[in-house]
Amino acid sequence: VITLELLKLWRSRRIWIAVFALTLFLALMLFGFYTYAVNETRGNVEFRYTFENESYFNGLTFALYSFYFGFVLLLPVFAATEGGAHIAGETHSRTVQILLSRPFSRSRIFLSKFGIALAYLGALVGGFLLSALLVGLVAVGWGDLHLYPGVLQMTDRPQCLVREVALARFALVWPFATLSLTVPLAMSFLFSSYCRSAVHAVGLAVSTYLVLYVVSEIHFFELLRPWLFTAHSAAWRMLFQESVEWGVLWRDTCKLLVFSCGFLGIAVHRFRTREET
Amino acid sequence: LTVAFWLLGYGSERFSIETRWQPGPRDPGVLRLVTWNLGSASGATGAALRDEHLDRIAESLVELGPDLVLLQELRDGRQFGELQARLRRQDPANGSWSGIITERGGRRLAALARQGNLTGKGRSFGASRPLLQVQFDHPGQPLVSAVILHADAFSAEKRNQAIGFAVDFLFETSPGGHRILAGDLNLDVDVNKRRDLFSDDDRLDVETYNYVALRLEDVGSGMGSTARPDRRLDYLFADPDHFESVGAAPWPGQRFGDMDHDPVVADLLAVLPPE
Numbered sequence: 426v427i428t429l430e431l432l433k434l435w436r437s438r439r440i441w442i443a444v445f446a447l448t449l450f451l452a453l454m455l456f457g458f459y460t461y462a463v464n465e466t467r468g469n470v471e472f473r474y475t476f477e478n479e480s481y482f483n484g485l486t487f488a489l490y491s492f493y494f495g496f497v498l499l500l501p502v503f504a505a506t507e508g509g510a511h512i513a514g515e516t517h518s519r520t521v522q523i524l525l526s527r528p529f530s531r532s533r534i535f536l537s538k539f540g541i542a543l544a545y546l547g548a549l550v551g552g553f554l555l556s557a558l559l560v561g562l563v564a565v566g567w568g569d570l571h572l573y574p575g576v577l578q579m580t581d582r583p584q585c586l587v588r589e590v591a592l593a594r595f596a597l598v599w600p601f602a603t604l605s606l607t608v609p610l611a612m613s614f615l616f617s618s619y620c621r622s623a624v625h626a627v628g629l630a631v632s633t634y635l636v637l638y639v640v641s642e643i644h645f646f647e648l649l650r651p652w653l654f655t656a657h658s659a660a661w662r663m664l665f666q667e668s669v670e671w672g673v674l675w676r677d678t679c680k681l682l683v684f685s686c687g688f689l690g691i692a693v694h695r696f697r698t699r700e701e702t
Numbered sequence: 703l704t705v706a707f708w709l710l711g712y713g714s715e716r717f718s719i720e721t722r723w724q725p726g727p728r729d730p731g732v733l734r735l736v737t738w739n740l741g742s743a744s745g746a747t748g749a750a751l752r753d754e755h756l757d758r759i760a761e762s763l764v765e766l767g768p769d770l771v772l773l774q775e776l777r778d779g780r781q782f783g784e785l786q787a788r789l790r791r792q793d794p795a796n797g798s799w800s801g802i803i804t805e806r807g808g809r810r811l812a813a814l815a816r817q818g819n820l821t822g823k824g825r826s827f828g829a830s831r832p833l834l835q836v837q838f839d840h841p842g843q844p845l846v847s848a849v850i851l852h853a854d855a856f857s858a859e860k861r862n863q864a865i866g867f868a869v870d871f872l873f874e875t876s877p878g879g880h881r882i883l884a885g886d887l888n889l890d891v892d893v894n895k896r897r898d899l900f901s902d903d904d905r906l907d908v909e910t911y912n913y914v915a916l917r918l919e920d921v922g923s924g925m926g927s928t929a930r931p932d933r934r935l936d937y938l939f940a941d942p943d944h945f946e947s948v949g950a951a952p953w954p955g956q957r958f959g960d961m962d963h964d965p966v967v968a969d970l971l972a973v974l975p976p977e
Contacts, residue, residue: 573908573912573915574891574908574911574912574915574923575891575904575907575908575911575912576908578892581891581892581923581924582915582920582923582924583912583915583916645931647932651712675710676710676711676714676715677711678711679707679708679710679711679714680707680711680712681711682703682707682711683704683707683708683711683712686703686704686707687704690703690704
């Protein structure tokens with residue numbers, strides 16, 4: 426089943442669409458970052474009292490900005506697409522019935538698909554992170570990573586990570602960010618197990634993610650935010666503090682896994698018990 | 703697995719113990735400072751301190767026992783005098799409660815010293831609200847230079863100018879000093895939530911905050927909101943080379959009536975700068 430799923434993923438256009446979108450995103454980020462840095466550090470500032478300077482804008486800052494925005498706005502969309510393609514898409518094209526006729530349990534088929542999708546997302550996250558760092562190195566140049574309160578909401582006090590430490594933290598971001606994406610992925614598998622059209626499943630998963638993301642960003646919903654997975658998705662940002670609060674990071678990761686396991690459990694149950702027509 | 707992760711994620715949070723610093727008894731030699739916006743949220747743009755709150759505010763200050771009090775939003779000199787009279791009446795044994803207040807405007811800045819000598823005056827620049835600069839000479843302590851301000855609530859640009867000017871002014875006028883910058887800065891750079899709902903230029907507020915934070919230590923950082931609705935607007939910055947923070951945090955439960963700010967209290971140990 427895994428070999429078959431890998432083959433299907435390789436032959437699908439989803440990989441190339443994701444690569445194209447992320448490449449375009451990085452190119453536009455690079456252009457925007459460069460023009461912003463030039464404006465802010467060569468005397469074209471709009472205001473007098475500023476902390477930004479030329480040493481602040483370096484390849485590591487570029488990589489962090491790019492990855493952060495890509496993580497909250499792009500990667501979850503790719504995660505939401507996977508569920509639609511794997512279950513609802515195959516239900517619509519009836520290829521899932523061919524799979525079900527083989528001597529494998531439904532749970533095994535479902536979890537194999539989920540595993541392949543997760544591995545694909547992990548590769549996408551790693552590739553994106555690596556590309557952002559390489560583009561930053563080549564096009565902007567490396568230095569230390571300076572972080573300031575308010576910027577990307579990473580820290581509550583001015584901090585500096587030397588280059589080697591910052592790179593180690595980027596490496597740690599990979600597993601944590603991938604783990605965060607299991608939630609929209611599991612959610613998309615859940616919707617996909619109920620829908621018989623990939624378009625509906627993907628549309629539902631993407632719009633639900635966006636609704637939850639927007640609501641979790643709104644300040645007034647103090648009581649609601651802890652119960653939305655999107656409020657904890659970017660917990661990996663804590664890795665960029667000089668002193669990482671591991672307890673808080675693991676706690677937020679556990680909260681994300683509550684949603685992943687919950688969505689996945691319901692989805693597996695639905696897939697095992699539903700009738701194919 | 704869902705239940706297990708629930709217990710580890712949400713359950714551990716529920717059973718964790720609150721460890722936020724609270725003002726209590728302090729060692730001799732530790733300076734206690736408090737900044738407090740005494741105004742209220744009533745009306746379109748809020749209002750200055752109401753006379754009916756004077757007794758309760760005096761009670762809170764006497765209970766806290768601060769060495770230096772940095773206030774915002776007093777209505778006028780008469781009201782300030784009444785606050786001083788109440789403080790002296792409630793705390794006859796310990797405090798002289800000497801004070802200074804800015805001379806103009808309907809929402810004034812003021813400083814009070816329970817003991818020791820307080821000097822200073824208001825400073826104006828441009829069209830923005832004035833600052834209050836004070837020198838606090840406390841027995842057994844080095845001279846403390848403080849600037850109090852109340853930045854504009856509606857314009858990030860005016861906040862940038864006022865706060866930036868206050869920082870530069872503090873460093874220019876107290877070159878060797880134990881510096882404090884305090885007040886209602888009307889900006890919030892919280893890590894966990896969007897801030898642009900209350901600002902006309904979120905990015906500029908970030909610039910402004912960091913202009914201060916790179917020079918002075920935000921001693922109450924990470925201690926939660928200071929004003930309604932769940933916003934951190936009141937700050938106490940101290941020179942990290944001359945002060946060691948023993949503890950600092952908002953002191954909740956002291957708002958009366960329609961007041962919308964908590965006092966922010968800091969216990970600081972004055973130290974000699976590193977060689």
